[in-house]
Amino acid sequence: MAIATGNSTFNAELKKYYSIYTGGFIAFVIALAIAEQAGMSRAWIGYWFLFATIALYATIGIMTRTVDAAEYYVAGRRVPAFFNGMATGADWMSAASFIGMAGTLYLSGYDGLSFVMGWTGGYVLVALFLAPYLRKFGQFTIPDFLGARYGGNIVRSIGVFAAILCSFTYVVAQIYGVGLITSRFTGLEFGIGVFVGLAGILVCSFLGGMRAVTWTQVAQYIILIIAYLTPVVWLGVKHTGFPVPQVAYGPVLQKIGELEKKFTADPTEQQVRGLAKAAASEAAAALKDPVKAAGDRRAALEQRLAKAKAENAPDYVQKSIQAALTNTPTDPAKAREYWSARTNLGANASPPRKHAEPFPGPTDQARNTARLNFLGIVFCMMFGTAALPHILMRYYTTPSVRQARTSVFWSLFFIFLLYFTAPCLAVLAKFDVYSNLVGSKFAELPAWAAAWRLVDPSLLTITDLNFDGIVQLAEIAIGGDIIVLATPEIAGLPYVVSGLVAAGGLAAALSTADGLLLTIANALSHDLYYKMLDPGASTARRVTVSKVLLLVVAVIAAWVTSYKPGNILFLVGAAFSLAASAFFPALVLGIFWKRANKWGAIIGMLAGLGICMYYMAVTYPFFRDFLGVTAPIASYMWFGMNAISAGVFGVPVGLLTIFIVSLLTPAPDKAVQELVEHVRYPNLAGDIDTRAT
Amino acid sequence: MELTQKHHEYWRKNLVITAILLVIWFVATFVEGWYARDLNNITFLGFPLGFYMSAQGSLIIYVIIIGVYARYMNKLDKEYDVHEGEDD
Numbered sequence: 194m195a196i197a198t199g200n201s202t203f204n205a206e207l208k209k210y211y212s213i214y215t216g217g218f219i220a221f222v223i224a225l226a227i228a229e230q231a232g233m234s235r236a237w238i239g240y241w242f243l244f245a246t247i248a249l250y251a252t253i254g255i256m257t258r259t260v261d262a263a264e265y266y267v268a269g270r271r272v273p274a275f276f277n278g279m280a281t282g283a284d285w286m287s288a289a290s291f292i293g294m295a296g297t298l299y300l301s302g303y304d305g306l307s308f309v310m311g312w313t314g315g316y317v318l319v320a321l322f323l324a325p326y327l328r329k330f331g332q333f334t335i336p337d338f339l340g341a342r343y344g345g346n347i348v349r350s351i352g353v354f355a356a357i358l359c360s361f362t363y364v365v366a367q368i369y370g371v372g373l374i375t376s377r378f379t380g381l382e383f384g385i386g387v388f389v390g391l392a393g394i395l396v397c398s399f400l401g402g403m404r405a406v407t408w409t410q411v412a413q414y415i416i417l418i419i420a421y422l423t424p425v426v427w428l429g430v431k432h433t434g435f436p437v438p439q440v441a442y443g444p445v446l447q448k449i450g451e452l453e454k455k456f457t458a459d460p461t462e463q464q465v466r467g468l469a470k471a472a473a474s475e476a477a478a479a480l481k482d483p484v485k486a487a488g489d490r491r492a493a494l495e496q497r498l499a500k501a502k503a504e505n506a507p508d509y510v511q512k513s514i515q516a517a518l519t520n521t522p523t524d525p526a527k528a529r530e531y532w533s534a535r536t537n538l539g540a541n542a543s544p545p546r547k548h549a550e551p552f553p554g555p556t557d558q559a560r561n562t563a564r565l566n567f568l569g570i571v572f573c574m575m576f577g578t579a580a581l582p583h584i585l586m587r588y589y590t591t592p593s594v595r596q597a598r599t600s601v602f603w604s605l606f607f608i609f610l611l612y613f614t615a616p617c618l619a620v621l622a623k624f625d626v627y628s629n630l631v632g633s634k635f636a637e638l639p640a641w642a643a644a645w646r647l648v649d650p651s652l653l654t655i656t657d658l659n660f661d662g663i664v665q666l667a668e669i670a671i672g673g674d675i676i677v678l679a680t681p682e683i684a685g686l687p688y689v690v691s692g693l694v695a696a697g698g699l700a701a702a703l704s705t706a707d708g709l710l711l712t713i714a715n716a717l718s719h720d721l722y723y724k725m726l727d728p729g730a731s732t733a734r735r736v737t738v739s740k741v742l743l744l745v746v747a748v749i750a751a752w753v754t755s756y757k758p759g760n761i762l763f764l765v766g767a768a769f770s771l772a773a774s775a776f777f778p779a780l781v782l783g784i785f786w787k788r789a790n791k792w793g794a795i796i797g798m799l800a801g802l803g804i805c806m807y808y809m810a811v812t813y814p815f816f817r818d819f820l821g822v823t824a825p826i827a828s829y830m831w832f833g834m835n836a837i838s839a840g841v842f843g844v845p846v847g848l849l850t851i852f853i854v855s856l857l858t859p860a861p862d863k864a865v866q867e868l869v870e871h872v873r874y875p876n877l878a879g880d881i882d883t884r885a886t
Numbered sequence: 887m888e889l890t891q892k893h894h895e896y897w898r899k900n901l902v903i904t905a906i907l908l909v910i911w912f913v914a915t916f917v918e919g920w921y922a923r924d925l926n927n928i929t930f931l932g933f934p935l936g937f938y939m940s941a942q943g944s945l946i947i948y949v950i951i952i953g954v955y956a957r958y959m960n961k962l963d964k965e966y967d968v969h970e971g972e973d974d
Contacts, residue, residue, distance in 0.1 A: 303922070306940040310915060313945045317911045320952040321904045325959070439942065443932025549937040551922035560923075568919050575915070593970045595963065598956035605949050616941035870889060873897055874968045 200592055204273045211276075215415050221245065226689040235688050236380070242696040243375065246416060250409045250703065251396035257408050258400035262732045265402035265739065266333040266715060267589045272407055274596040278603020280407045281587045283414035283704035285312075285608055287363075288370025289765050291417060291701035294612070295680075296673020297762070298619035302548040304563065305619075307570040309612050311769075313605060314571070315578025318777075320601040323579060324588040326784045326872040328597035331589065331884040334712075335582040335776065336720040341883065342783040342868060343794040344861070346725050351798045355775035356582045356716045360709045361750065363581075363768035366761045367706035368394075368754040374698045384755050390703070391751045398707045399740055406707045407590060413700035418610055420697025421677075425614050428621045428684040439617045445624050449548050452627045456666050457544040461659070465667040466542055468658040473539030476532045483528035487521050494518045497660060510662035513635035517657055520646075534650035537670035538658075545666060548623065562833040569838030570766070576844050577769025580776035582716070583708040594875035622676050625683050630655075631666045638664070641682035645675060652678075710750070714743035766837035767809060774805035774843025782851050787869050793855030801847025808839040896966040903958055907951045914939070914947040 225238055259265050272280065290312070298305040330338055336352030371390030376383045397409040429438025432445055456462050479486030498514045522528050547553065552563035578584065587604075591597045630642055635657050638646075645653045652675040658668050677698070681690035718739035723730050730738070779798050782789040810816045811829040813836035822829075834841055871881050918925065918939050925936035933941075963969035 303937055303940065306937075307919075310919070310940055310944055314911065314915050314948050317907070317948050317951050320955055321907060440931065443930075443938070446933060446937070549926060549934045551926065551936055551940075564920065564922075568916060571915060571919060595960050595970060598959055602949070602952045602956050605952055609945055609949050613942055613945050873900075874893065875963050876968050876970045877893075 200271070200273070203271060204275075207273065207276055211411060211415065214412060215419075218416060218419070222689060222693055225692065226687060229687055229689050238689055238692045239695065242692040243699065246696050246700065247393045247396070249412065250393065253409045253412055254397045254400055254405045257405040259402065259404050260733055260736050262333075262735060264404045265736045266719065267586075268404040268407045270331070270590055271592055272590040274591055274600035275603050276411050277407075277587060277591050277596075277600040278607050279414040280410035281584065281600070281604035282607035282611075283410040283417065283700065284406075284587060284708040285584060285604070285705070286417065286611055286701050287367055287705040287765070288374070288698060288702035289366065289761055290611065290615075291421065291698045292370065292374075292674050292677050293762065294615045294677075295618040295622070296676040298616050299623055299671070299676050300673050302546050303551040304553075304567055306616065307567045308574060309616060311571045311574025312578060313609060313612050315575035316601055316605040316608070318575060318579035319584070319588075320598065320605075322781045322784070323585060324597045324601045325594045325875070327585060328588050328591060328594050329872045329875060330868075333586075333589065333719050334715050335585055335780070336716060337724075338783070339779060339794065340720070340724065342865065343779070343789075343791045344865065345791060348779070348791060348794050348798070349720055349724065351775070351795065351802075353716045353720045355771065355798070355802055357713050359581065359768040359772040359775070360583060360712045360716075361746075362764055362771065363583075364706055364709040364713070364750050365754050366764040366768075367702050367709065368750055369761060370702040371699065371706065372754065374695055374702065387751050387754055390699075390706075391747055393699075393703050394706045394710065395744070395747055397703065398711050399743060402736070402739065403586075403590065403711060406704075406711055410704045410707065413704040414607060417697040417700040417704075418607070420693045420700075421611050422614060424680040424684050424686060424690055424694065425618045425621070427686055428625075428680060429617070431684060432621050432624060438621060439613055442617045442620050446549055446620050449620065449624055449627060452624075453545050453547055456627075456631075461661075462544075462665055462667055465658050465665045466544070469538045469667045470542035472656070472658055473536050473542070476535035476538070479532040480529065480536075483532050484523060484525050486532065487523050487528045491518060491521050491523070494521065501660070507662065509634045509636045510660065513657045513662040514660060516635055531650055534654045534670065535656070537651070537654065537672070538656070538667075541667040541670065548620065565832055566835050566838065569834050569841045572844075573766065573770045573773055573838045573840035576773035576777050576840060577771075580772040580780065581769070582772070582776070583705075583712040585780075586712060586715075587708075618680065619676060622680060622683060626669065626671070627666065630669065631664055633664050635662055635664060639683075641679050644682065645679055710743055710747055713746045714739050717742045717746075763813070763837055767813075767839075770805055770809070770838065770840030770843065771802065773840040774801035774847055777844055778847035778851050782848065782855075784869065784872060786852075786855075787866055788855055788860055789851055790855045790858055790861045790865075792858040793851040793853075796854045797847045797851030800850040801843040804846045805839045805843030808834075808842055809836045812836040812839075892966055893968070896962060896968060899962060900959065903955065907955055910947065911951055914944045918944060 225233070225241060229238060261269070263269055294308065297308065327338060330341070332338065332341070335356060336349045339352040340346070340349035368387055368390065371394070372383050372387035375381060375386035375390050381389065398406050425438060426436055429441070430436055432438070433441040435441040494514060494517055498511065498518065501511050501514055522531050552560045552567060554560040554563050588597045588600065591600050629639055633639060635655075638655070642653065642655060646655055652672040654670040655664060656668055657664075659665070677694065678691070681688075681694055718735060722738055723735050775798055778801055779794045783794070808831075810820055811822055812826055817826070831842065867881055868883065871877065871883060874880075918936070922936035922940060925939065926934035928935040930938050
């Protein structure tokens with residue numbers, strides 16, 4: 194068969210190219226490592242990683258430019274399962290996964306695992322309920338399927354609205370991540386970092402649409418996974434003596450448990466916990482006039498130093514006070530940063546959280562609410578995964594239904610490599626902090642801690658609260674993002690690996706932003722413009738419209754991002770809840786229940802989305818302030834569920850509404866029944882053809 | 887186009903495997919999560935079992951579920967002659 198040989202040659206060529214590419218990338222890293230030994234500065238290593246990788250993505254982007262609609266929207270439907278898996282992996286894993294995940298696990302222990310489970314288990318739903326059927330349907334977008342299955346433009350419009358709503362929320366979080374990494378590793382200002390990153394995003398997707406995005410995402414996946422695993426394996430060998438720490442960190446977790454017990458009972462730690470609470474409230478008050486407060490603190494420290502000298506205190510204690518004095522800034526901006534980082538010490542007022550304990554809480558009721566919220570997040574992340582258009586769209590690009598199924602397997606496998614490493618990284622890093630950082634003298638901190646506390650106090654603040662010159666656990670306030678960023682240094686690796694990690698984080702953020710921007714531009718150009726406004730538009734015109742829209746959406750997203758809107762994790766979570774509520778019921782019932790009809794879908798999607806948006810609006814502080822809701826949050830909460838898990842209500846309401854309304858209104862006609870049969874069988878004799886060109 | 891008896895049987899088998907795998911997914915996710923505190927009393931490879939399952943075990947089960955489904959369905963396609971020809 195001609196297509197068969199065509200596909201397998203293509204596959205073999207891809208394997209060859211990407212093997213050469215991977216080898217070339219490793220050689221590049223080794224060359225930089227040698228250059229570092231020869232004296233290349235850290236800033237230059239950072240620049241090399243940033244610009245070399247972006248230039249690489251740009252080259253792939255330019256090489257794969259296209260004006261053909263099938264190439265632009267679905268990469269010509271030629272992407273083999275294995276490579277589609279890698280591209281989906283990069284599309285999926287965002288800055289939040291790459292940089293934030295291990296930190297979240299470090300800080301919240303077991304309870305952070307809800308994201309690990311949710312963001313992997315969702316692929317089971319993709320595999321069983323959606324991927325093969327959408328591939329058989331074979332058009333360009335998710336609203337395409339809703340439009341064809343339920344008929345009419347109303348369902349399609351709701352689909353377009355929901356796709357834009359959740360993708361836009363998500364893309365803002367990604368561009369934020371891009372800005373953060375670019376500014377941290379090059380010293381550019383955040384706002385400029387956002388636009389440099391944006392240029393990186395656009396060169397990938399602008400010229401070649403899905404085709405360019407696919408092949409750059411494969412390249413980005415390779416970089417991001419090498420960057421994530423290298424330092425962890427190293428750290429794992431250091432603490433477990435075994436190169437696959439993911440299976441061997443159990444004993445390390447036990448040691449952490451023993452250390453937690455020791456810290457909880459230790460009298461010095463207990464005393465310092467009290468001081469931490471006082472320091473946090475002092476810092477909160479100091480924020481009113483940071484410079485004056487810094488002056489006061491310097492005066493107090495000088496007295497303290499004089500007293501230590503008079504009492505002939507050990508040298509390391511004097512040095513510690515001296516260092517605290519040097520680290521207290523009087524510059525207004527720095528002083529503000531300093532005090533606001535110190536408010537984080539408040540978390541140290543209570544004994545350390547037990548890392549492996551699920552749903553801790555003072556009462557049974559608190560523990561049960563924590564458990565419900567844990568399962569709520571798992572639920573929303575899973576159903577959101579099986580409903581986010583930028584992911585589902587990827588399964589339109591494989592050559593066949595058969596490969597779509599295999600492709601979900603590879604997708605999860607490649608995602609799994611990172612997610613199953615994150616919990617291990619969190620534990621290893623925690624052990625390092627508990628056993629090496631705690632107990633060290635302030636005058637001789639481990640090199641990574643000494644460096645990072647100066648880089649950004651919100652990532653790491655260590656302060657000698659009881660002036661004994663020795664680090665206690667309650668004297669350390671850590672920001673989650675430092676875990677991944679500092680791992681290479683914790684493991685004692687050269688700086689080149691830190692540059693590699695930054696390049697990996699950038700690859701993760703860029704690849705996700707690419708996929709999302711393309712989804713938004715396609716929803717507007719394909720669904721709104723071509724399908725609803727101008728069905729006679731030529732192919733070239735449609736692709737041009739899409740490119741222009743891509744540019745416009747990207748600039749709007751960057752503009753919104755430059756206002757630094759709130760909590761990244763909440764934005765991401767909200768996108769999942771919204772997608773789950775809007776899409777999942779209509780998509781799945783559309784495939785598995787022939788009786789589901791247009792009115793069911795319309796009212797069901799609106800009801801699911803509506804209930805989800807309502808719940809977020811009345812329970813999330815940002816929206817409450819915006820809308821002027823004043824009654825206490827608790828009076829709006831159902832089962833104590835947090836705003837991020839609003840999809841827990843949206844999904845069942847959506848399913849139930851579609852079910853009831855469909856039964857109350859007439860059954861869909863024969864053409865729809867045939868469409869459903871069509872998507873259920875990979876190949877039928879005398880079948881209809883729904884593929885779009 | 888009329889669906890034959892064989893087609894209906896194919897779809898029924900698809901629904902059965904989907905249901906079985908979905909039950910396994912549900913147990914590995916929600917039942918496991920619900921009882922995580924109790925599972926932590928058991929030690930596995932040096933880990934408390936509840937922690938291990940949520941961090942590692944359930945993830946491995948998910949990968950296996952999807953692998954099994956792809957293999958089973960790709961075979962079933964051929965058996966019931968609804969496959970798309972050789973493409974890889």
